[in-house]
Amino acid sequence: PSFRDFLRCLPKCEHHMHLEGALTPHVLFVLAEKNNVTLPQDDEAFKSPEALLERYQRFTSLDDFLHYYYIGMSALVAAADFEALAWDYFQHASSDGVAHAEVFFDPQAHTSRGIKYTTVLEGFDTACKRAEKELGITTILTSCFLRHLPPKDCLELFEDEDLQESYKSGVVRAIGLDSSEKPFPPENFTELYTKAKALGLNLTAHAGEEGPASYISSALHNLGVTRIDHGIKLVDDQQLLEKIAAEKTMLTVCPLSNVVLRCVNTIKDVPIRKLLDAGVQFSINSDDPAYFGGYILDNYVAVHDAFKLSVQEWEGVVRAGIKGSWCDDDRKAELL
Ligand code: ES4
Numbered sequence: 001p002s003f004r005d006f007l008r009c010l011p012k013c014e015h016h017m018h019l020e021g022a023l024t025p026h027v028l029f030v031l032a033e034k035n036n037v038t039l040p041q042d043d044e045a046f047k048s049p050e051a052l053l054e055r056y057q058r059f060t061s062l063d064d065f066l067h068y069y070y071i072g073m074s075a076l077v078a079a080a081d082f083e084a085l086a087w088d089y090f091q092h093a094s095s096d097g098v099a100h101a102e103v104f105f106d107p108q109a110h111t112s113r114g115i116k117y118t119t120v121l122e123g124f125d126t127a128c129k130r131a132e133k134e135l136g137i138t139t140i141l142t143s144c145f146l147r148h149l150p151p152k153d154c155l156e157l158f159e160d161e162d163l164q165e166s167y168k169s170g171v172v173r174a175i176g177l178d179s180s181e182k183p184f185p186p187e188n189f190t191e192l193y194t195k196a197k198a199l200g201l202n203l204t205a206h207a208g209e210e211g212p213a214s215y216i217s218s219a220l221h222n223l224g225v226t227r228i229d230h231g232i233k234l235v236d237d238q239q240l241l242e243k244i245a246a247e248k249t250m251l252t253v254c255p256l257s258n259v260v261l262r263c264v265n266t267i268k269d270v271p272i273r274k275l276l277d278a279g280v281q282f283s284i285n286s287d288d289p290a291y292f293g294g295y296i297l298d299n300y301v302a303v304h305d306a307f308k309l310s311v312q313e314w315e316g317v318v319r320a321g322i323k324g325s326w327c328d329d330d331r332k333a334e335l336l
């Protein structure tokens with residue numbers, strides 16, 4: 001058996017994937033046709049699914065990607081569209097050997113274009129329940145807020161009765177912060193996170209992907225997050241690196257994403273070895289698998305090809321992922 005098979009068989013947890021980021025160009029075109037959604041006529045990339053896939057290989061930045069990401073999701077309209085999208089992801093996750101998946105979605109990207117939150121959630125939650133039943137994958141849904149939008153709009157949506165109901169019923173168990181990182185520092189969202197914490201939700205935020213290490217410390221201090229999404233800029237601040245190692249705060253690293261969005265030049269520049277040497281807990285994740293050329297196992301294999309972790313090191317990475325998950329202790333014990 002190959003090393004890929006070894007990696008496939010590890011009880012992996014995925015902590016950083018955006019369900020909307022599982023939308024392939026093919027499915028995007030099929031849904032746009034079905035839902036009578038017009039794709040941009042003035043951009044050659046939307047000529048065909050093939051042209052779009054080719055364009056995805058030439059992203060120049062996070063914002064360049066986000067432009068396509070938000071257009072892409074305009075094809076999602078019915079609950080069944082959201083369900084099919086998430087189910088497609090869970091099937092990939094299952095064949096990659098994912099045991100537990102904590103998945104993001106972006107309510108504002110849908111409510112802003114007139115799709116009801118309850119429609120989005122119905123689709124995603126149905127797929128989560130099916131994944132639990134048919135694939136044995138445990139799941140957690142995290143609603144992310146778009147940091148390029150006014151914080152007061154984020155707060156207002158958070159307070160909406162449909163969102164509150166989803167939090168209080170436990171269908172959605174965490175909040176996150178994503179979209180364009182600079183110049184939208186975490187401290188703009190202190191009030192939102194204070195309210196989410198009061199509901200007992202788990203807290204995370206994207207920080208230190210394109211933005212500076214100071215965004216990581218702001219997310220920790222001002223938002224009270226217990227994990228950092230991406231966080232690769234942590235290695236620019238030795239003191240913060242030591243603090244995060246000591247406190248066992250987990251980073252959810254997305255290696256292929258970092259390369260495709262040009263946050264690093266090559267996989268070798270993702271600071272995997274530095275994090276291991278410093279004793280920082282981290283997991284390896286796919287982020288937006290349909291846009292970045294790979295699901296979780298491709299990310300594990302790319303890291304292995306670049307860094308040649310030992311079997312013990314891989315077992316340590318996977319164990320850190322289990323311990324850093326938000327599932328209950330019984331589920332962790334099953335996976336450990
Ligand atoms: C994202 Cl890679 C990345 N960064 C920030 N926000 C996002 N939303 C979807 N993918």
Ligand code: ZN
Nearest residue numbers: 016178206287
């Ligand atoms: Zn992300």
